[in-house]
Amino acid sequence: MLTICIAGGTGSGKTTVLRKIVESLPPGSVSVLPQDAYYKDNAHIPLEVRKGLNYDEPAAIDWPLLISHIKELQAGRAVDMPTYDFITCSRQKETVRVEPKEVIVVEGILVLTVKELRDLMDVKVFVDADADERLIRVIERDCVERGRTPKMVIDRYRSMLKPMHELHIEPSKRYADLIIPQGGSNDVAIGLLTDYIRSLIR
Numbered sequence: 001m002l003t004i005c006i007a008g009g010t011g012s013g014k015t016t017v018l019r020k021i022v023e024s025l026p027p028g029s030v031s032v033l034p035q036d037a038y039y040k041d042n043a044h045i046p047l048e049v050r051k052g053l054n055y056d057e058p059a060a061i062d063w064p065l066l067i068s069h070i071k072e073l074q075a076g077r078a079v080d081m082p083t084y085d086f087i088t089c090s091r092q093k094e095t096v097r098v099e100p101k102e103v104i105v106v107e108g109i110l111v112l113t114v115k116e117l118r119d120l121m122d123v124k125v126f127v128d129a130d131a132d133e134r135l136i137r138v139i140e141r142d143c144v145e146r147g148r149t150p151k152m153v154i155d156r157y158r159s160m161l162k163p164m165h166e167l168h169i170e171p172s173k174r175y176a177d178l179i180i181p182q183g184g185s186n187d188v189a190i191g192l193l194t195d196y197i198r199s200l201i202r
Contacts (some may be wrong), residue, residue, distance in 0.1 A: 008127030011137030016184025035108020112172035128177035
């Protein structure tokens with residue numbers, strides 16, 4: 001079994017890199033644990049307050065649960081992954097059954113910031129992209145998927161995303177075994193990564 005984490009700033013292309021890895025490997029050989037599924041459950045906090053919380057710092061994530069799920073999968077046991085609703089900013093009642101597979105991928109902006117999680121990884125990847133490209137992708141995603149206006153996204157980018165990226169995410173790059181510049185469009189780097197993964201799981 002191989003355990004990989006894919007980190008990088010919001011809108012850097014992590015999901016594209018992950019998709020290309022999954023597509024390059026045998027069907028059914030990859031289990032994915034997105035960091036976004038492990039936001040702390042803030043349902044007890046009023047909605048307007050929840051919307052103003054900082055979701056781009058390590059304290060927003062339920063790391064003990066995520067780490068325990070990684071260990072369970074590595075031990076060959078299935079886990080019930082939580083689900084998160086970005087409209088209501090709260091954890092949902094539904095869970096997703098995740099089975100142990102040949103490759104486990106943990107993906108998220110902050111997954112390289114926690115040493116206990118890093119120590120569980122066989123391969124650590126950081127997806128890099130220019131700040132303006134990341135902002136464009138965040139605007140496109142949040143307006144379509146999360147019901148936000150462009151102004152709301154830009155205000156949040158200035159007040160939270162950019163400062164948190166500089167404080168937590170960018171410094172975590174130094175822990176990566178591989179940095180993929182130009183995000184998900186760097187087919188050469190992604191190809192080298194997928195070839196390496198295939199060589200390890202043979």
